[in-house]
Amino acid sequence: MPNPLLQTDDRGIYCAAGDFHIDPWKPVPRAVVTHAHSDHARPGSQAYLASRTSEPFLRKRLGKSISLQTADFGETVTLNGVRVSLHPAGHIRGSAQVRVEHNGEVWVVTGDYKVRPDPTCTPFELVPCDVLITECTFGLPVYRWPEPEDVAKEINDWWRQNASEGRTSIMFAYALGKAQRVLALLDDSIGPIYTHGAVQQMTQSYREAGVKLPATTYATGKDTSHDYTGGMVIAPTSAGRSNWIRRFSSPSTGFASGWMMLRGTRRRRAGDRGFVLSDHVDWPALMDVIDGTGAERVLLTHGDTAIVTRWLREQGIDARDLETPFARQEEDVAEEA
Amino acid sequence: MERFTQLYAALDETTSTNRKVKAMVNYFDEAPPEDACWSVYFLSGRRPKRLLSSRAMRRWAAAAAELEQIGSDQTAPMPEWMFEACYGEVGDLAETISLVVPTEERGAPRPLHYWVEERLLPMRAMEEDEQQAEMTRIWKQFTQAERFVWTKLTTSALRVGVGKKLLIRALSEFSGIDKSVLSHRLMGPWKPSAEFYEQLLSEDETDAAASQPYPFCLARPLEDDVETLGSPDDWLIEWKADGIRAQLIRRQGEVFIWSRGEEQIGHQYPEVREAVQAYVPDGTVVDGELLAFKNDEVLPFGQMQRRIGRKNVSKQMQREVPVVFVTYDLLEMGGHDVREEPLHERCAMLDRLAEDHFTNEKLRLSPLLDGSWEELQELREESRERKMEGFMLKRRDAPYVGGRKTGIWWKWKVDPYTLDAVMLYAQPGSGRRASLFTDYTFGLWQGDELKPFAKGYFGLTDDEFEEITRWVRRNTVDRFGPVRQVEPELVFEIAFEGVRRNNRKDIGMSVRFPRMARWRRDLSPSDADSVDDLARLLPDLPE
Numbered sequence: 050m051p052n053p054l055l056q057t058d059d060r061g062i063y064c065a066a067g068d069f070h071i072d073p074w075k076p077v078p079r080a081v082v083t084h085a086h087s088d089h090a091r092p093g094s095q096a097y098l099a100s101r102t103s104e105p106f107l108r109k110r111l112g113k114s115i116s117l118q119t120a121d122f123g124e125t126v127t128l129n130g131v132r133v134s135l136h137p138a139g140h141i142r143g144s145a146q147v148r149v150e151h152n153g154e155v156w157v158v159t160g161d162y163k164v165r166p167d168p169t170c171t172p173f174e175l176v177p178c179d180v181l182i183t184e185c186t187f188g189l190p191v192y193r194w195p196e197p198e199d200v201a202k203e204i205n206d207w208w209r210q211n212a213s214e215g216r217t218s219i220m221f222a223y224a225l226g227k228a229q230r231v232l233a234l235l236d237d238s239i240g241p242i243y244t245h246g247a248v249q250q251m252t253q254s255y256r257e258a259g260v261k262l263p264a265t266t267y268a269t270g271k272d273t274s275h276d277y278t279g280g281m282v283i284a285p286t287s288a289g290r291s292n293w294i295r296r297f298s299s300p301s302t303g304f305a306s307g308w309m310m311l312r313g314t315r316r317r318r319a320g321d322r323g324f325v326l327s328d329h330v331d332w333p334a335l336m337d338v339i340d341g342t343g344a345e346r347v348l349l350t351h352g353d354t355a356i357v358t359r360w361l362r363e364q365g366i367d368a369r370d371l372e373t374p375f376a377r378q379e380e381d382v383a384e385e386a
Numbered sequence: 387m388e389r390f391t392q393l394y395a396a397l398d399e400t401t402s403t404n405r406k407v408k409a410m411v412n413y414f415d416e417a418p419p420e421d422a423c424w425s426v427y428f429l430s431g432r433r434p435k436r437l438l439s440s441r442a443m444r445r446w447a448a449a450a451a452e453l454e455q456i457g458s459d460q461t462a463p464m465p466e467w468m469f470e471a472c473y474g475e476v477g478d479l480a481e482t483i484s485l486v487v488p489t490e491e492r493g494a495p496r497p498l499h500y501w502v503e504e505r506l507l508p509m510r511a512m513e514e515d516e517q518q519a520e521m522t523r524i525w526k527q528f529t530q531a532e533r534f535v536w537t538k539l540t541t542s543a544l545r546v547g548v549g550k551k552l553l554i555r556a557l558s559e560f561s562g563i564d565k566s567v568l569s570h571r572l573m574g575p576w577k578p579s580a581e582f583y584e585q586l587l588s589e590d591e592t593d594a595a596a597s598q599p600y601p602f603c604l605a606r607p608l609e610d611d612v613e614t615l616g617s618p619d620d621w622l623i624e625w626k627a628d629g630i631r632a633q634l635i636r637r638q639g640e641v642f643i644w645s646r647g648e649e650q651i652g653h654q655y656p657e658v659r660e661a662v663q664a665y666v667p668d669g670t671v672v673d674g675e676l677l678a679f680k681n682d683e684v685l686p687f688g689q690m691q692r693r694i695g696r697k698n699v700s701k702q703m704q705r706e707v708p709v710v711f712v713t714y715d716l717l718e719m720g721g722h723d724v725r726e727e728p729l730h731e732r733c734a735m736l737d738r739l740a741e742d743h744f745t746n747e748k749l750r751l752s753p754l755l756d757g758s759w760e761e762l763q764e765l766r767e768e769s770r771e772r773k774m775e776g777f778m779l780k781r782r783d784a785p786y787v788g789g790r791k792t793g794i795w796w797k798w799k800v801d802p803y804t805l806d807a808v809m810l811y812a813q814p815g816s817g818r819r820a821s822l823f824t825d826y827t828f829g830l831w832q833g834d835e836l837k838p839f840a841k842g843y844f845g846l847t848d849d850e851f852e853e854i855t856r857w858v859r860r861n862t863v864d865r866f867g868p869v870r871q872v873e874p875e876l877v878f879e880i881a882f883e884g885v886r887r888n889n890r891k892d893i894g895m896s897v898r899f900p901r902m903a904r905w906r907r908d909l910s911p912s913d914a915d916s917v918d919d920l921a922r923l924l925p926d927l928p929e
């Protein structure tokens with residue numbers, strides 16, 4: 050049996066025929082990167098290939114001077130005779146699935162993805178393949194996302210209620226992706242919207258890329274006298290433990306994440322309110338995608354792979370775990386990268 | 387079901403007692419009596435007997451769950467291993483069921499009492515396959531939030547951080563009816579019905595008048611030298627027993643026994659209640675202590691604890707741990723309030739009363755002690771042997787005053803200090819105890835918040851540590867490395883040798899040699915002491 054087209058080595062998912070890695074966790078000569086979250090885009094590689102829309106975020110994360118080749122979605126790049134193309138993953142702006150074709154065999158690496166509509170990024174595209182390497186962060190049938198419109202209504206109702214009580218709403222969300230998705234859901238007729246520095250930078254890049262988002266004011270570190278009452282503040286969770294947060298009088302805190310589906314995590318992590326808003330696939334969407342690609346073999350990463358593997362095998366699909374260091378630890382549960 | 391589900395969510399969402407009370411008041415404002423009576427029933431921790439087994443529910447839920455099949459539009463029941471995997475992830479059975487069973491067709495909205503009276507209770511009489519079919523039908527009409535609350539109702543008590551006390555506070559705020567009246571009306575057996583609820587909130591309080599206790603007079607710990615109290619002749623001195631403080635009421639042919647925590651506990655001590663009924667004349671109220679007492683000896687408090695909080699006390703339990711009432715004060719005689727009389731007068735009246743009427747071994751008088759301070763000090767050293775905590779010193783000429791008034795009642799304990807505190811954090815021990823949570827941090831009240839004040843490692847039995855370890859696993863709200871933050875629910879009596887100011891601590895004080903004196907299963911968190919109580923123990927600084 051010949052070597053599989055993609056397999057893990059000590060640095061990441063490796064394509065021997067094309068001599069490149071996908072989302073390597075250690076520096077490599079050539080890295081194909083699905084998206085700019087730090088568990089996928091690691092510094093130190095000699096050359097990067099990524100989607101054109103992800104460029105500003107990658108340069109922010111990895112440095113302006115990285116050697117970066119970009120490709121449009123659907124455009125084929127040939128690396129040592131292996132055909133590589135990027136396809137929208139719908140996870141955050143610029144996020145891509147990687148399609149790899151060689152000797153008539155097609156593999157797809159999903160990276161992180163979701164199929165629900167999100168106005169801040171290009172919608173997920175189903176890519177037929179022979180072998181699918183998919184994430185399963187939320188690979189249990191208890192995870193079934195509510196409609197984004199319903200979550201938007203919950204968030205805006207919460208904000209409105211707080212504003213009427215003279216309180217400031219603080220929403221904790223991942224600075225790249227989730228924060229902008231939340232912004233796009235907000236009804237800015239309720240009050241002013243403020244951002245933490247980390248969120249502000251990324252939001253600016255979204256706007257420059259032409260994504261329409263409501264106006265925001267940067268809640269700077271210096272000006273501590275401003276009255277934020279009735280406003281909505283978007284901040285990364287790390288800000289919740291900093292001094293920065295003290296400037297907001299009688300705050301009500303919320304947290305937007307798929308983990309908020311469970312009462313236990315809600316009580317442990319959410320502050321006052323938890324909102325179920327995820328940039329990953331839920332259980333039904335995961336099954337639909339696996340089914341839709343027509344893949345004969347499925348390799349699972351990022352999540353409770355043993356459970357999904359067992360379920361797929363009972364369904365007659367050749368499924369196995371792909372060992373990666375994307376461990377799922379309780380500490381990481383708070384944020385969805 | 388919708389309104390009750392919203393109430394549950396509101397209670398679940400906050401740890402602030404004020405917000406919980408507000409949520410309940412809003413609920414009672416809107417709910418019809420037929421529903422409100424059931425909410426009172428569930429929130430006070432009651433549950434219908436002989437409900438459904440959680441083992442069966444797991445099986446039914448897996449069968450009712452619909453799992454998408456790859457390569458077809460069909461769904462299939464969930465294999466049991468998958469249900470268990472989900473349960474492992476979620477950690478709560480009712481919540482797991484609510485998440486895996488889908489909502490199919492929303493039926494017409496129905497109120498809580500319909501679901502309980504017409505659907506839940508009749509299920510008890512059904513065969514198992516009928517039960518399963520009925521439960522599945524009901525699950526599938528509810529939203530996820532409703533399914534969760536419904537399943538909680540059918541499998542376990544509601545546990546949502548609301549005790550009887552908080553419920554009574556909310557009902558009192560809502561209705562304006564005194565808390566002790568409500569507490570009286572919620573006593574004993576009652577059936578949830580609209581009539582019950584209306585009686586519960588009836589403004590005519592005469593039904594409860596006979597049961598009304600007087601506010602307890604509470605002692606302060608004596609920290610100064612006993613000589614500062616002047617002559618021992620100005621004081622009545624008695625042993626301080628380690629029992630359950632109680633007020634005994636005999637009025638209008640009935641007997642009521644109240645604990646310090648405004649709870650009626652008469653049903654827990656039938657032997658004492660019967661003795662009072664038979665021997666004490668009507669129109670009498672006395673103050674004293676319930677004590678486990680056998681063969682003329684006080685039993686250790688651990689024995690007494692076996693009697694606390696039991697709904698039914700078997701004859702055997704009454705034989706093993708007999709309880710007596712030791713009386714030390716008289717508050718009402720012949721239907722007259724005598725609290726304004728000086729203590730020595732009240733005691734003289736009590737003596738006469740006892741001579742004529744306390745002719746049953748269950749009713750005893752607390753003996754008075756005398757001597758010089760020096761002699762008393764010597765005698766006090768025998769406290770531990772006698773299973774006493776030390777002395778009570780009470781001003782001879784003082785009236786009976788409710789609350790903790792300084793200077794009239796002192797407790798002069800051998801163990802310097804104890805406070806009741808609530809467990810906030812737990813951490814595994816080391817060595818042999820590495821698998822158990824044995825190191826705890828305890829908190830005292832400051833306003834609405836519990837502030838950490840001491841850590842304790844010793845003082846419990848291995849069985850207790852094991853029981854608490856299981857409890858900690860189920861009641862973790864947050865983790866910081868090996869440290870678990872737990873629901874503030876368990877109360878412990880913390881003993882310590884002294885207290886000093888310490889600005890490095892959040893509360894500005896630290897205590898010396900804290901340890902767990904015992905687990906106070908009889909107390910709820912609201913009974914715990916406050917930071918102010920600790921501050922009172924600070925030695926006076928020199929001018």
Ligand SMILES: [Zn+2]
Nearest residue numbers: 086161385386
């Ligand atoms: Zn990501």
Ligand SMILES: [Zn+2]
Nearest residue numbers: 086088161386
């Ligand atoms: Zn990721």
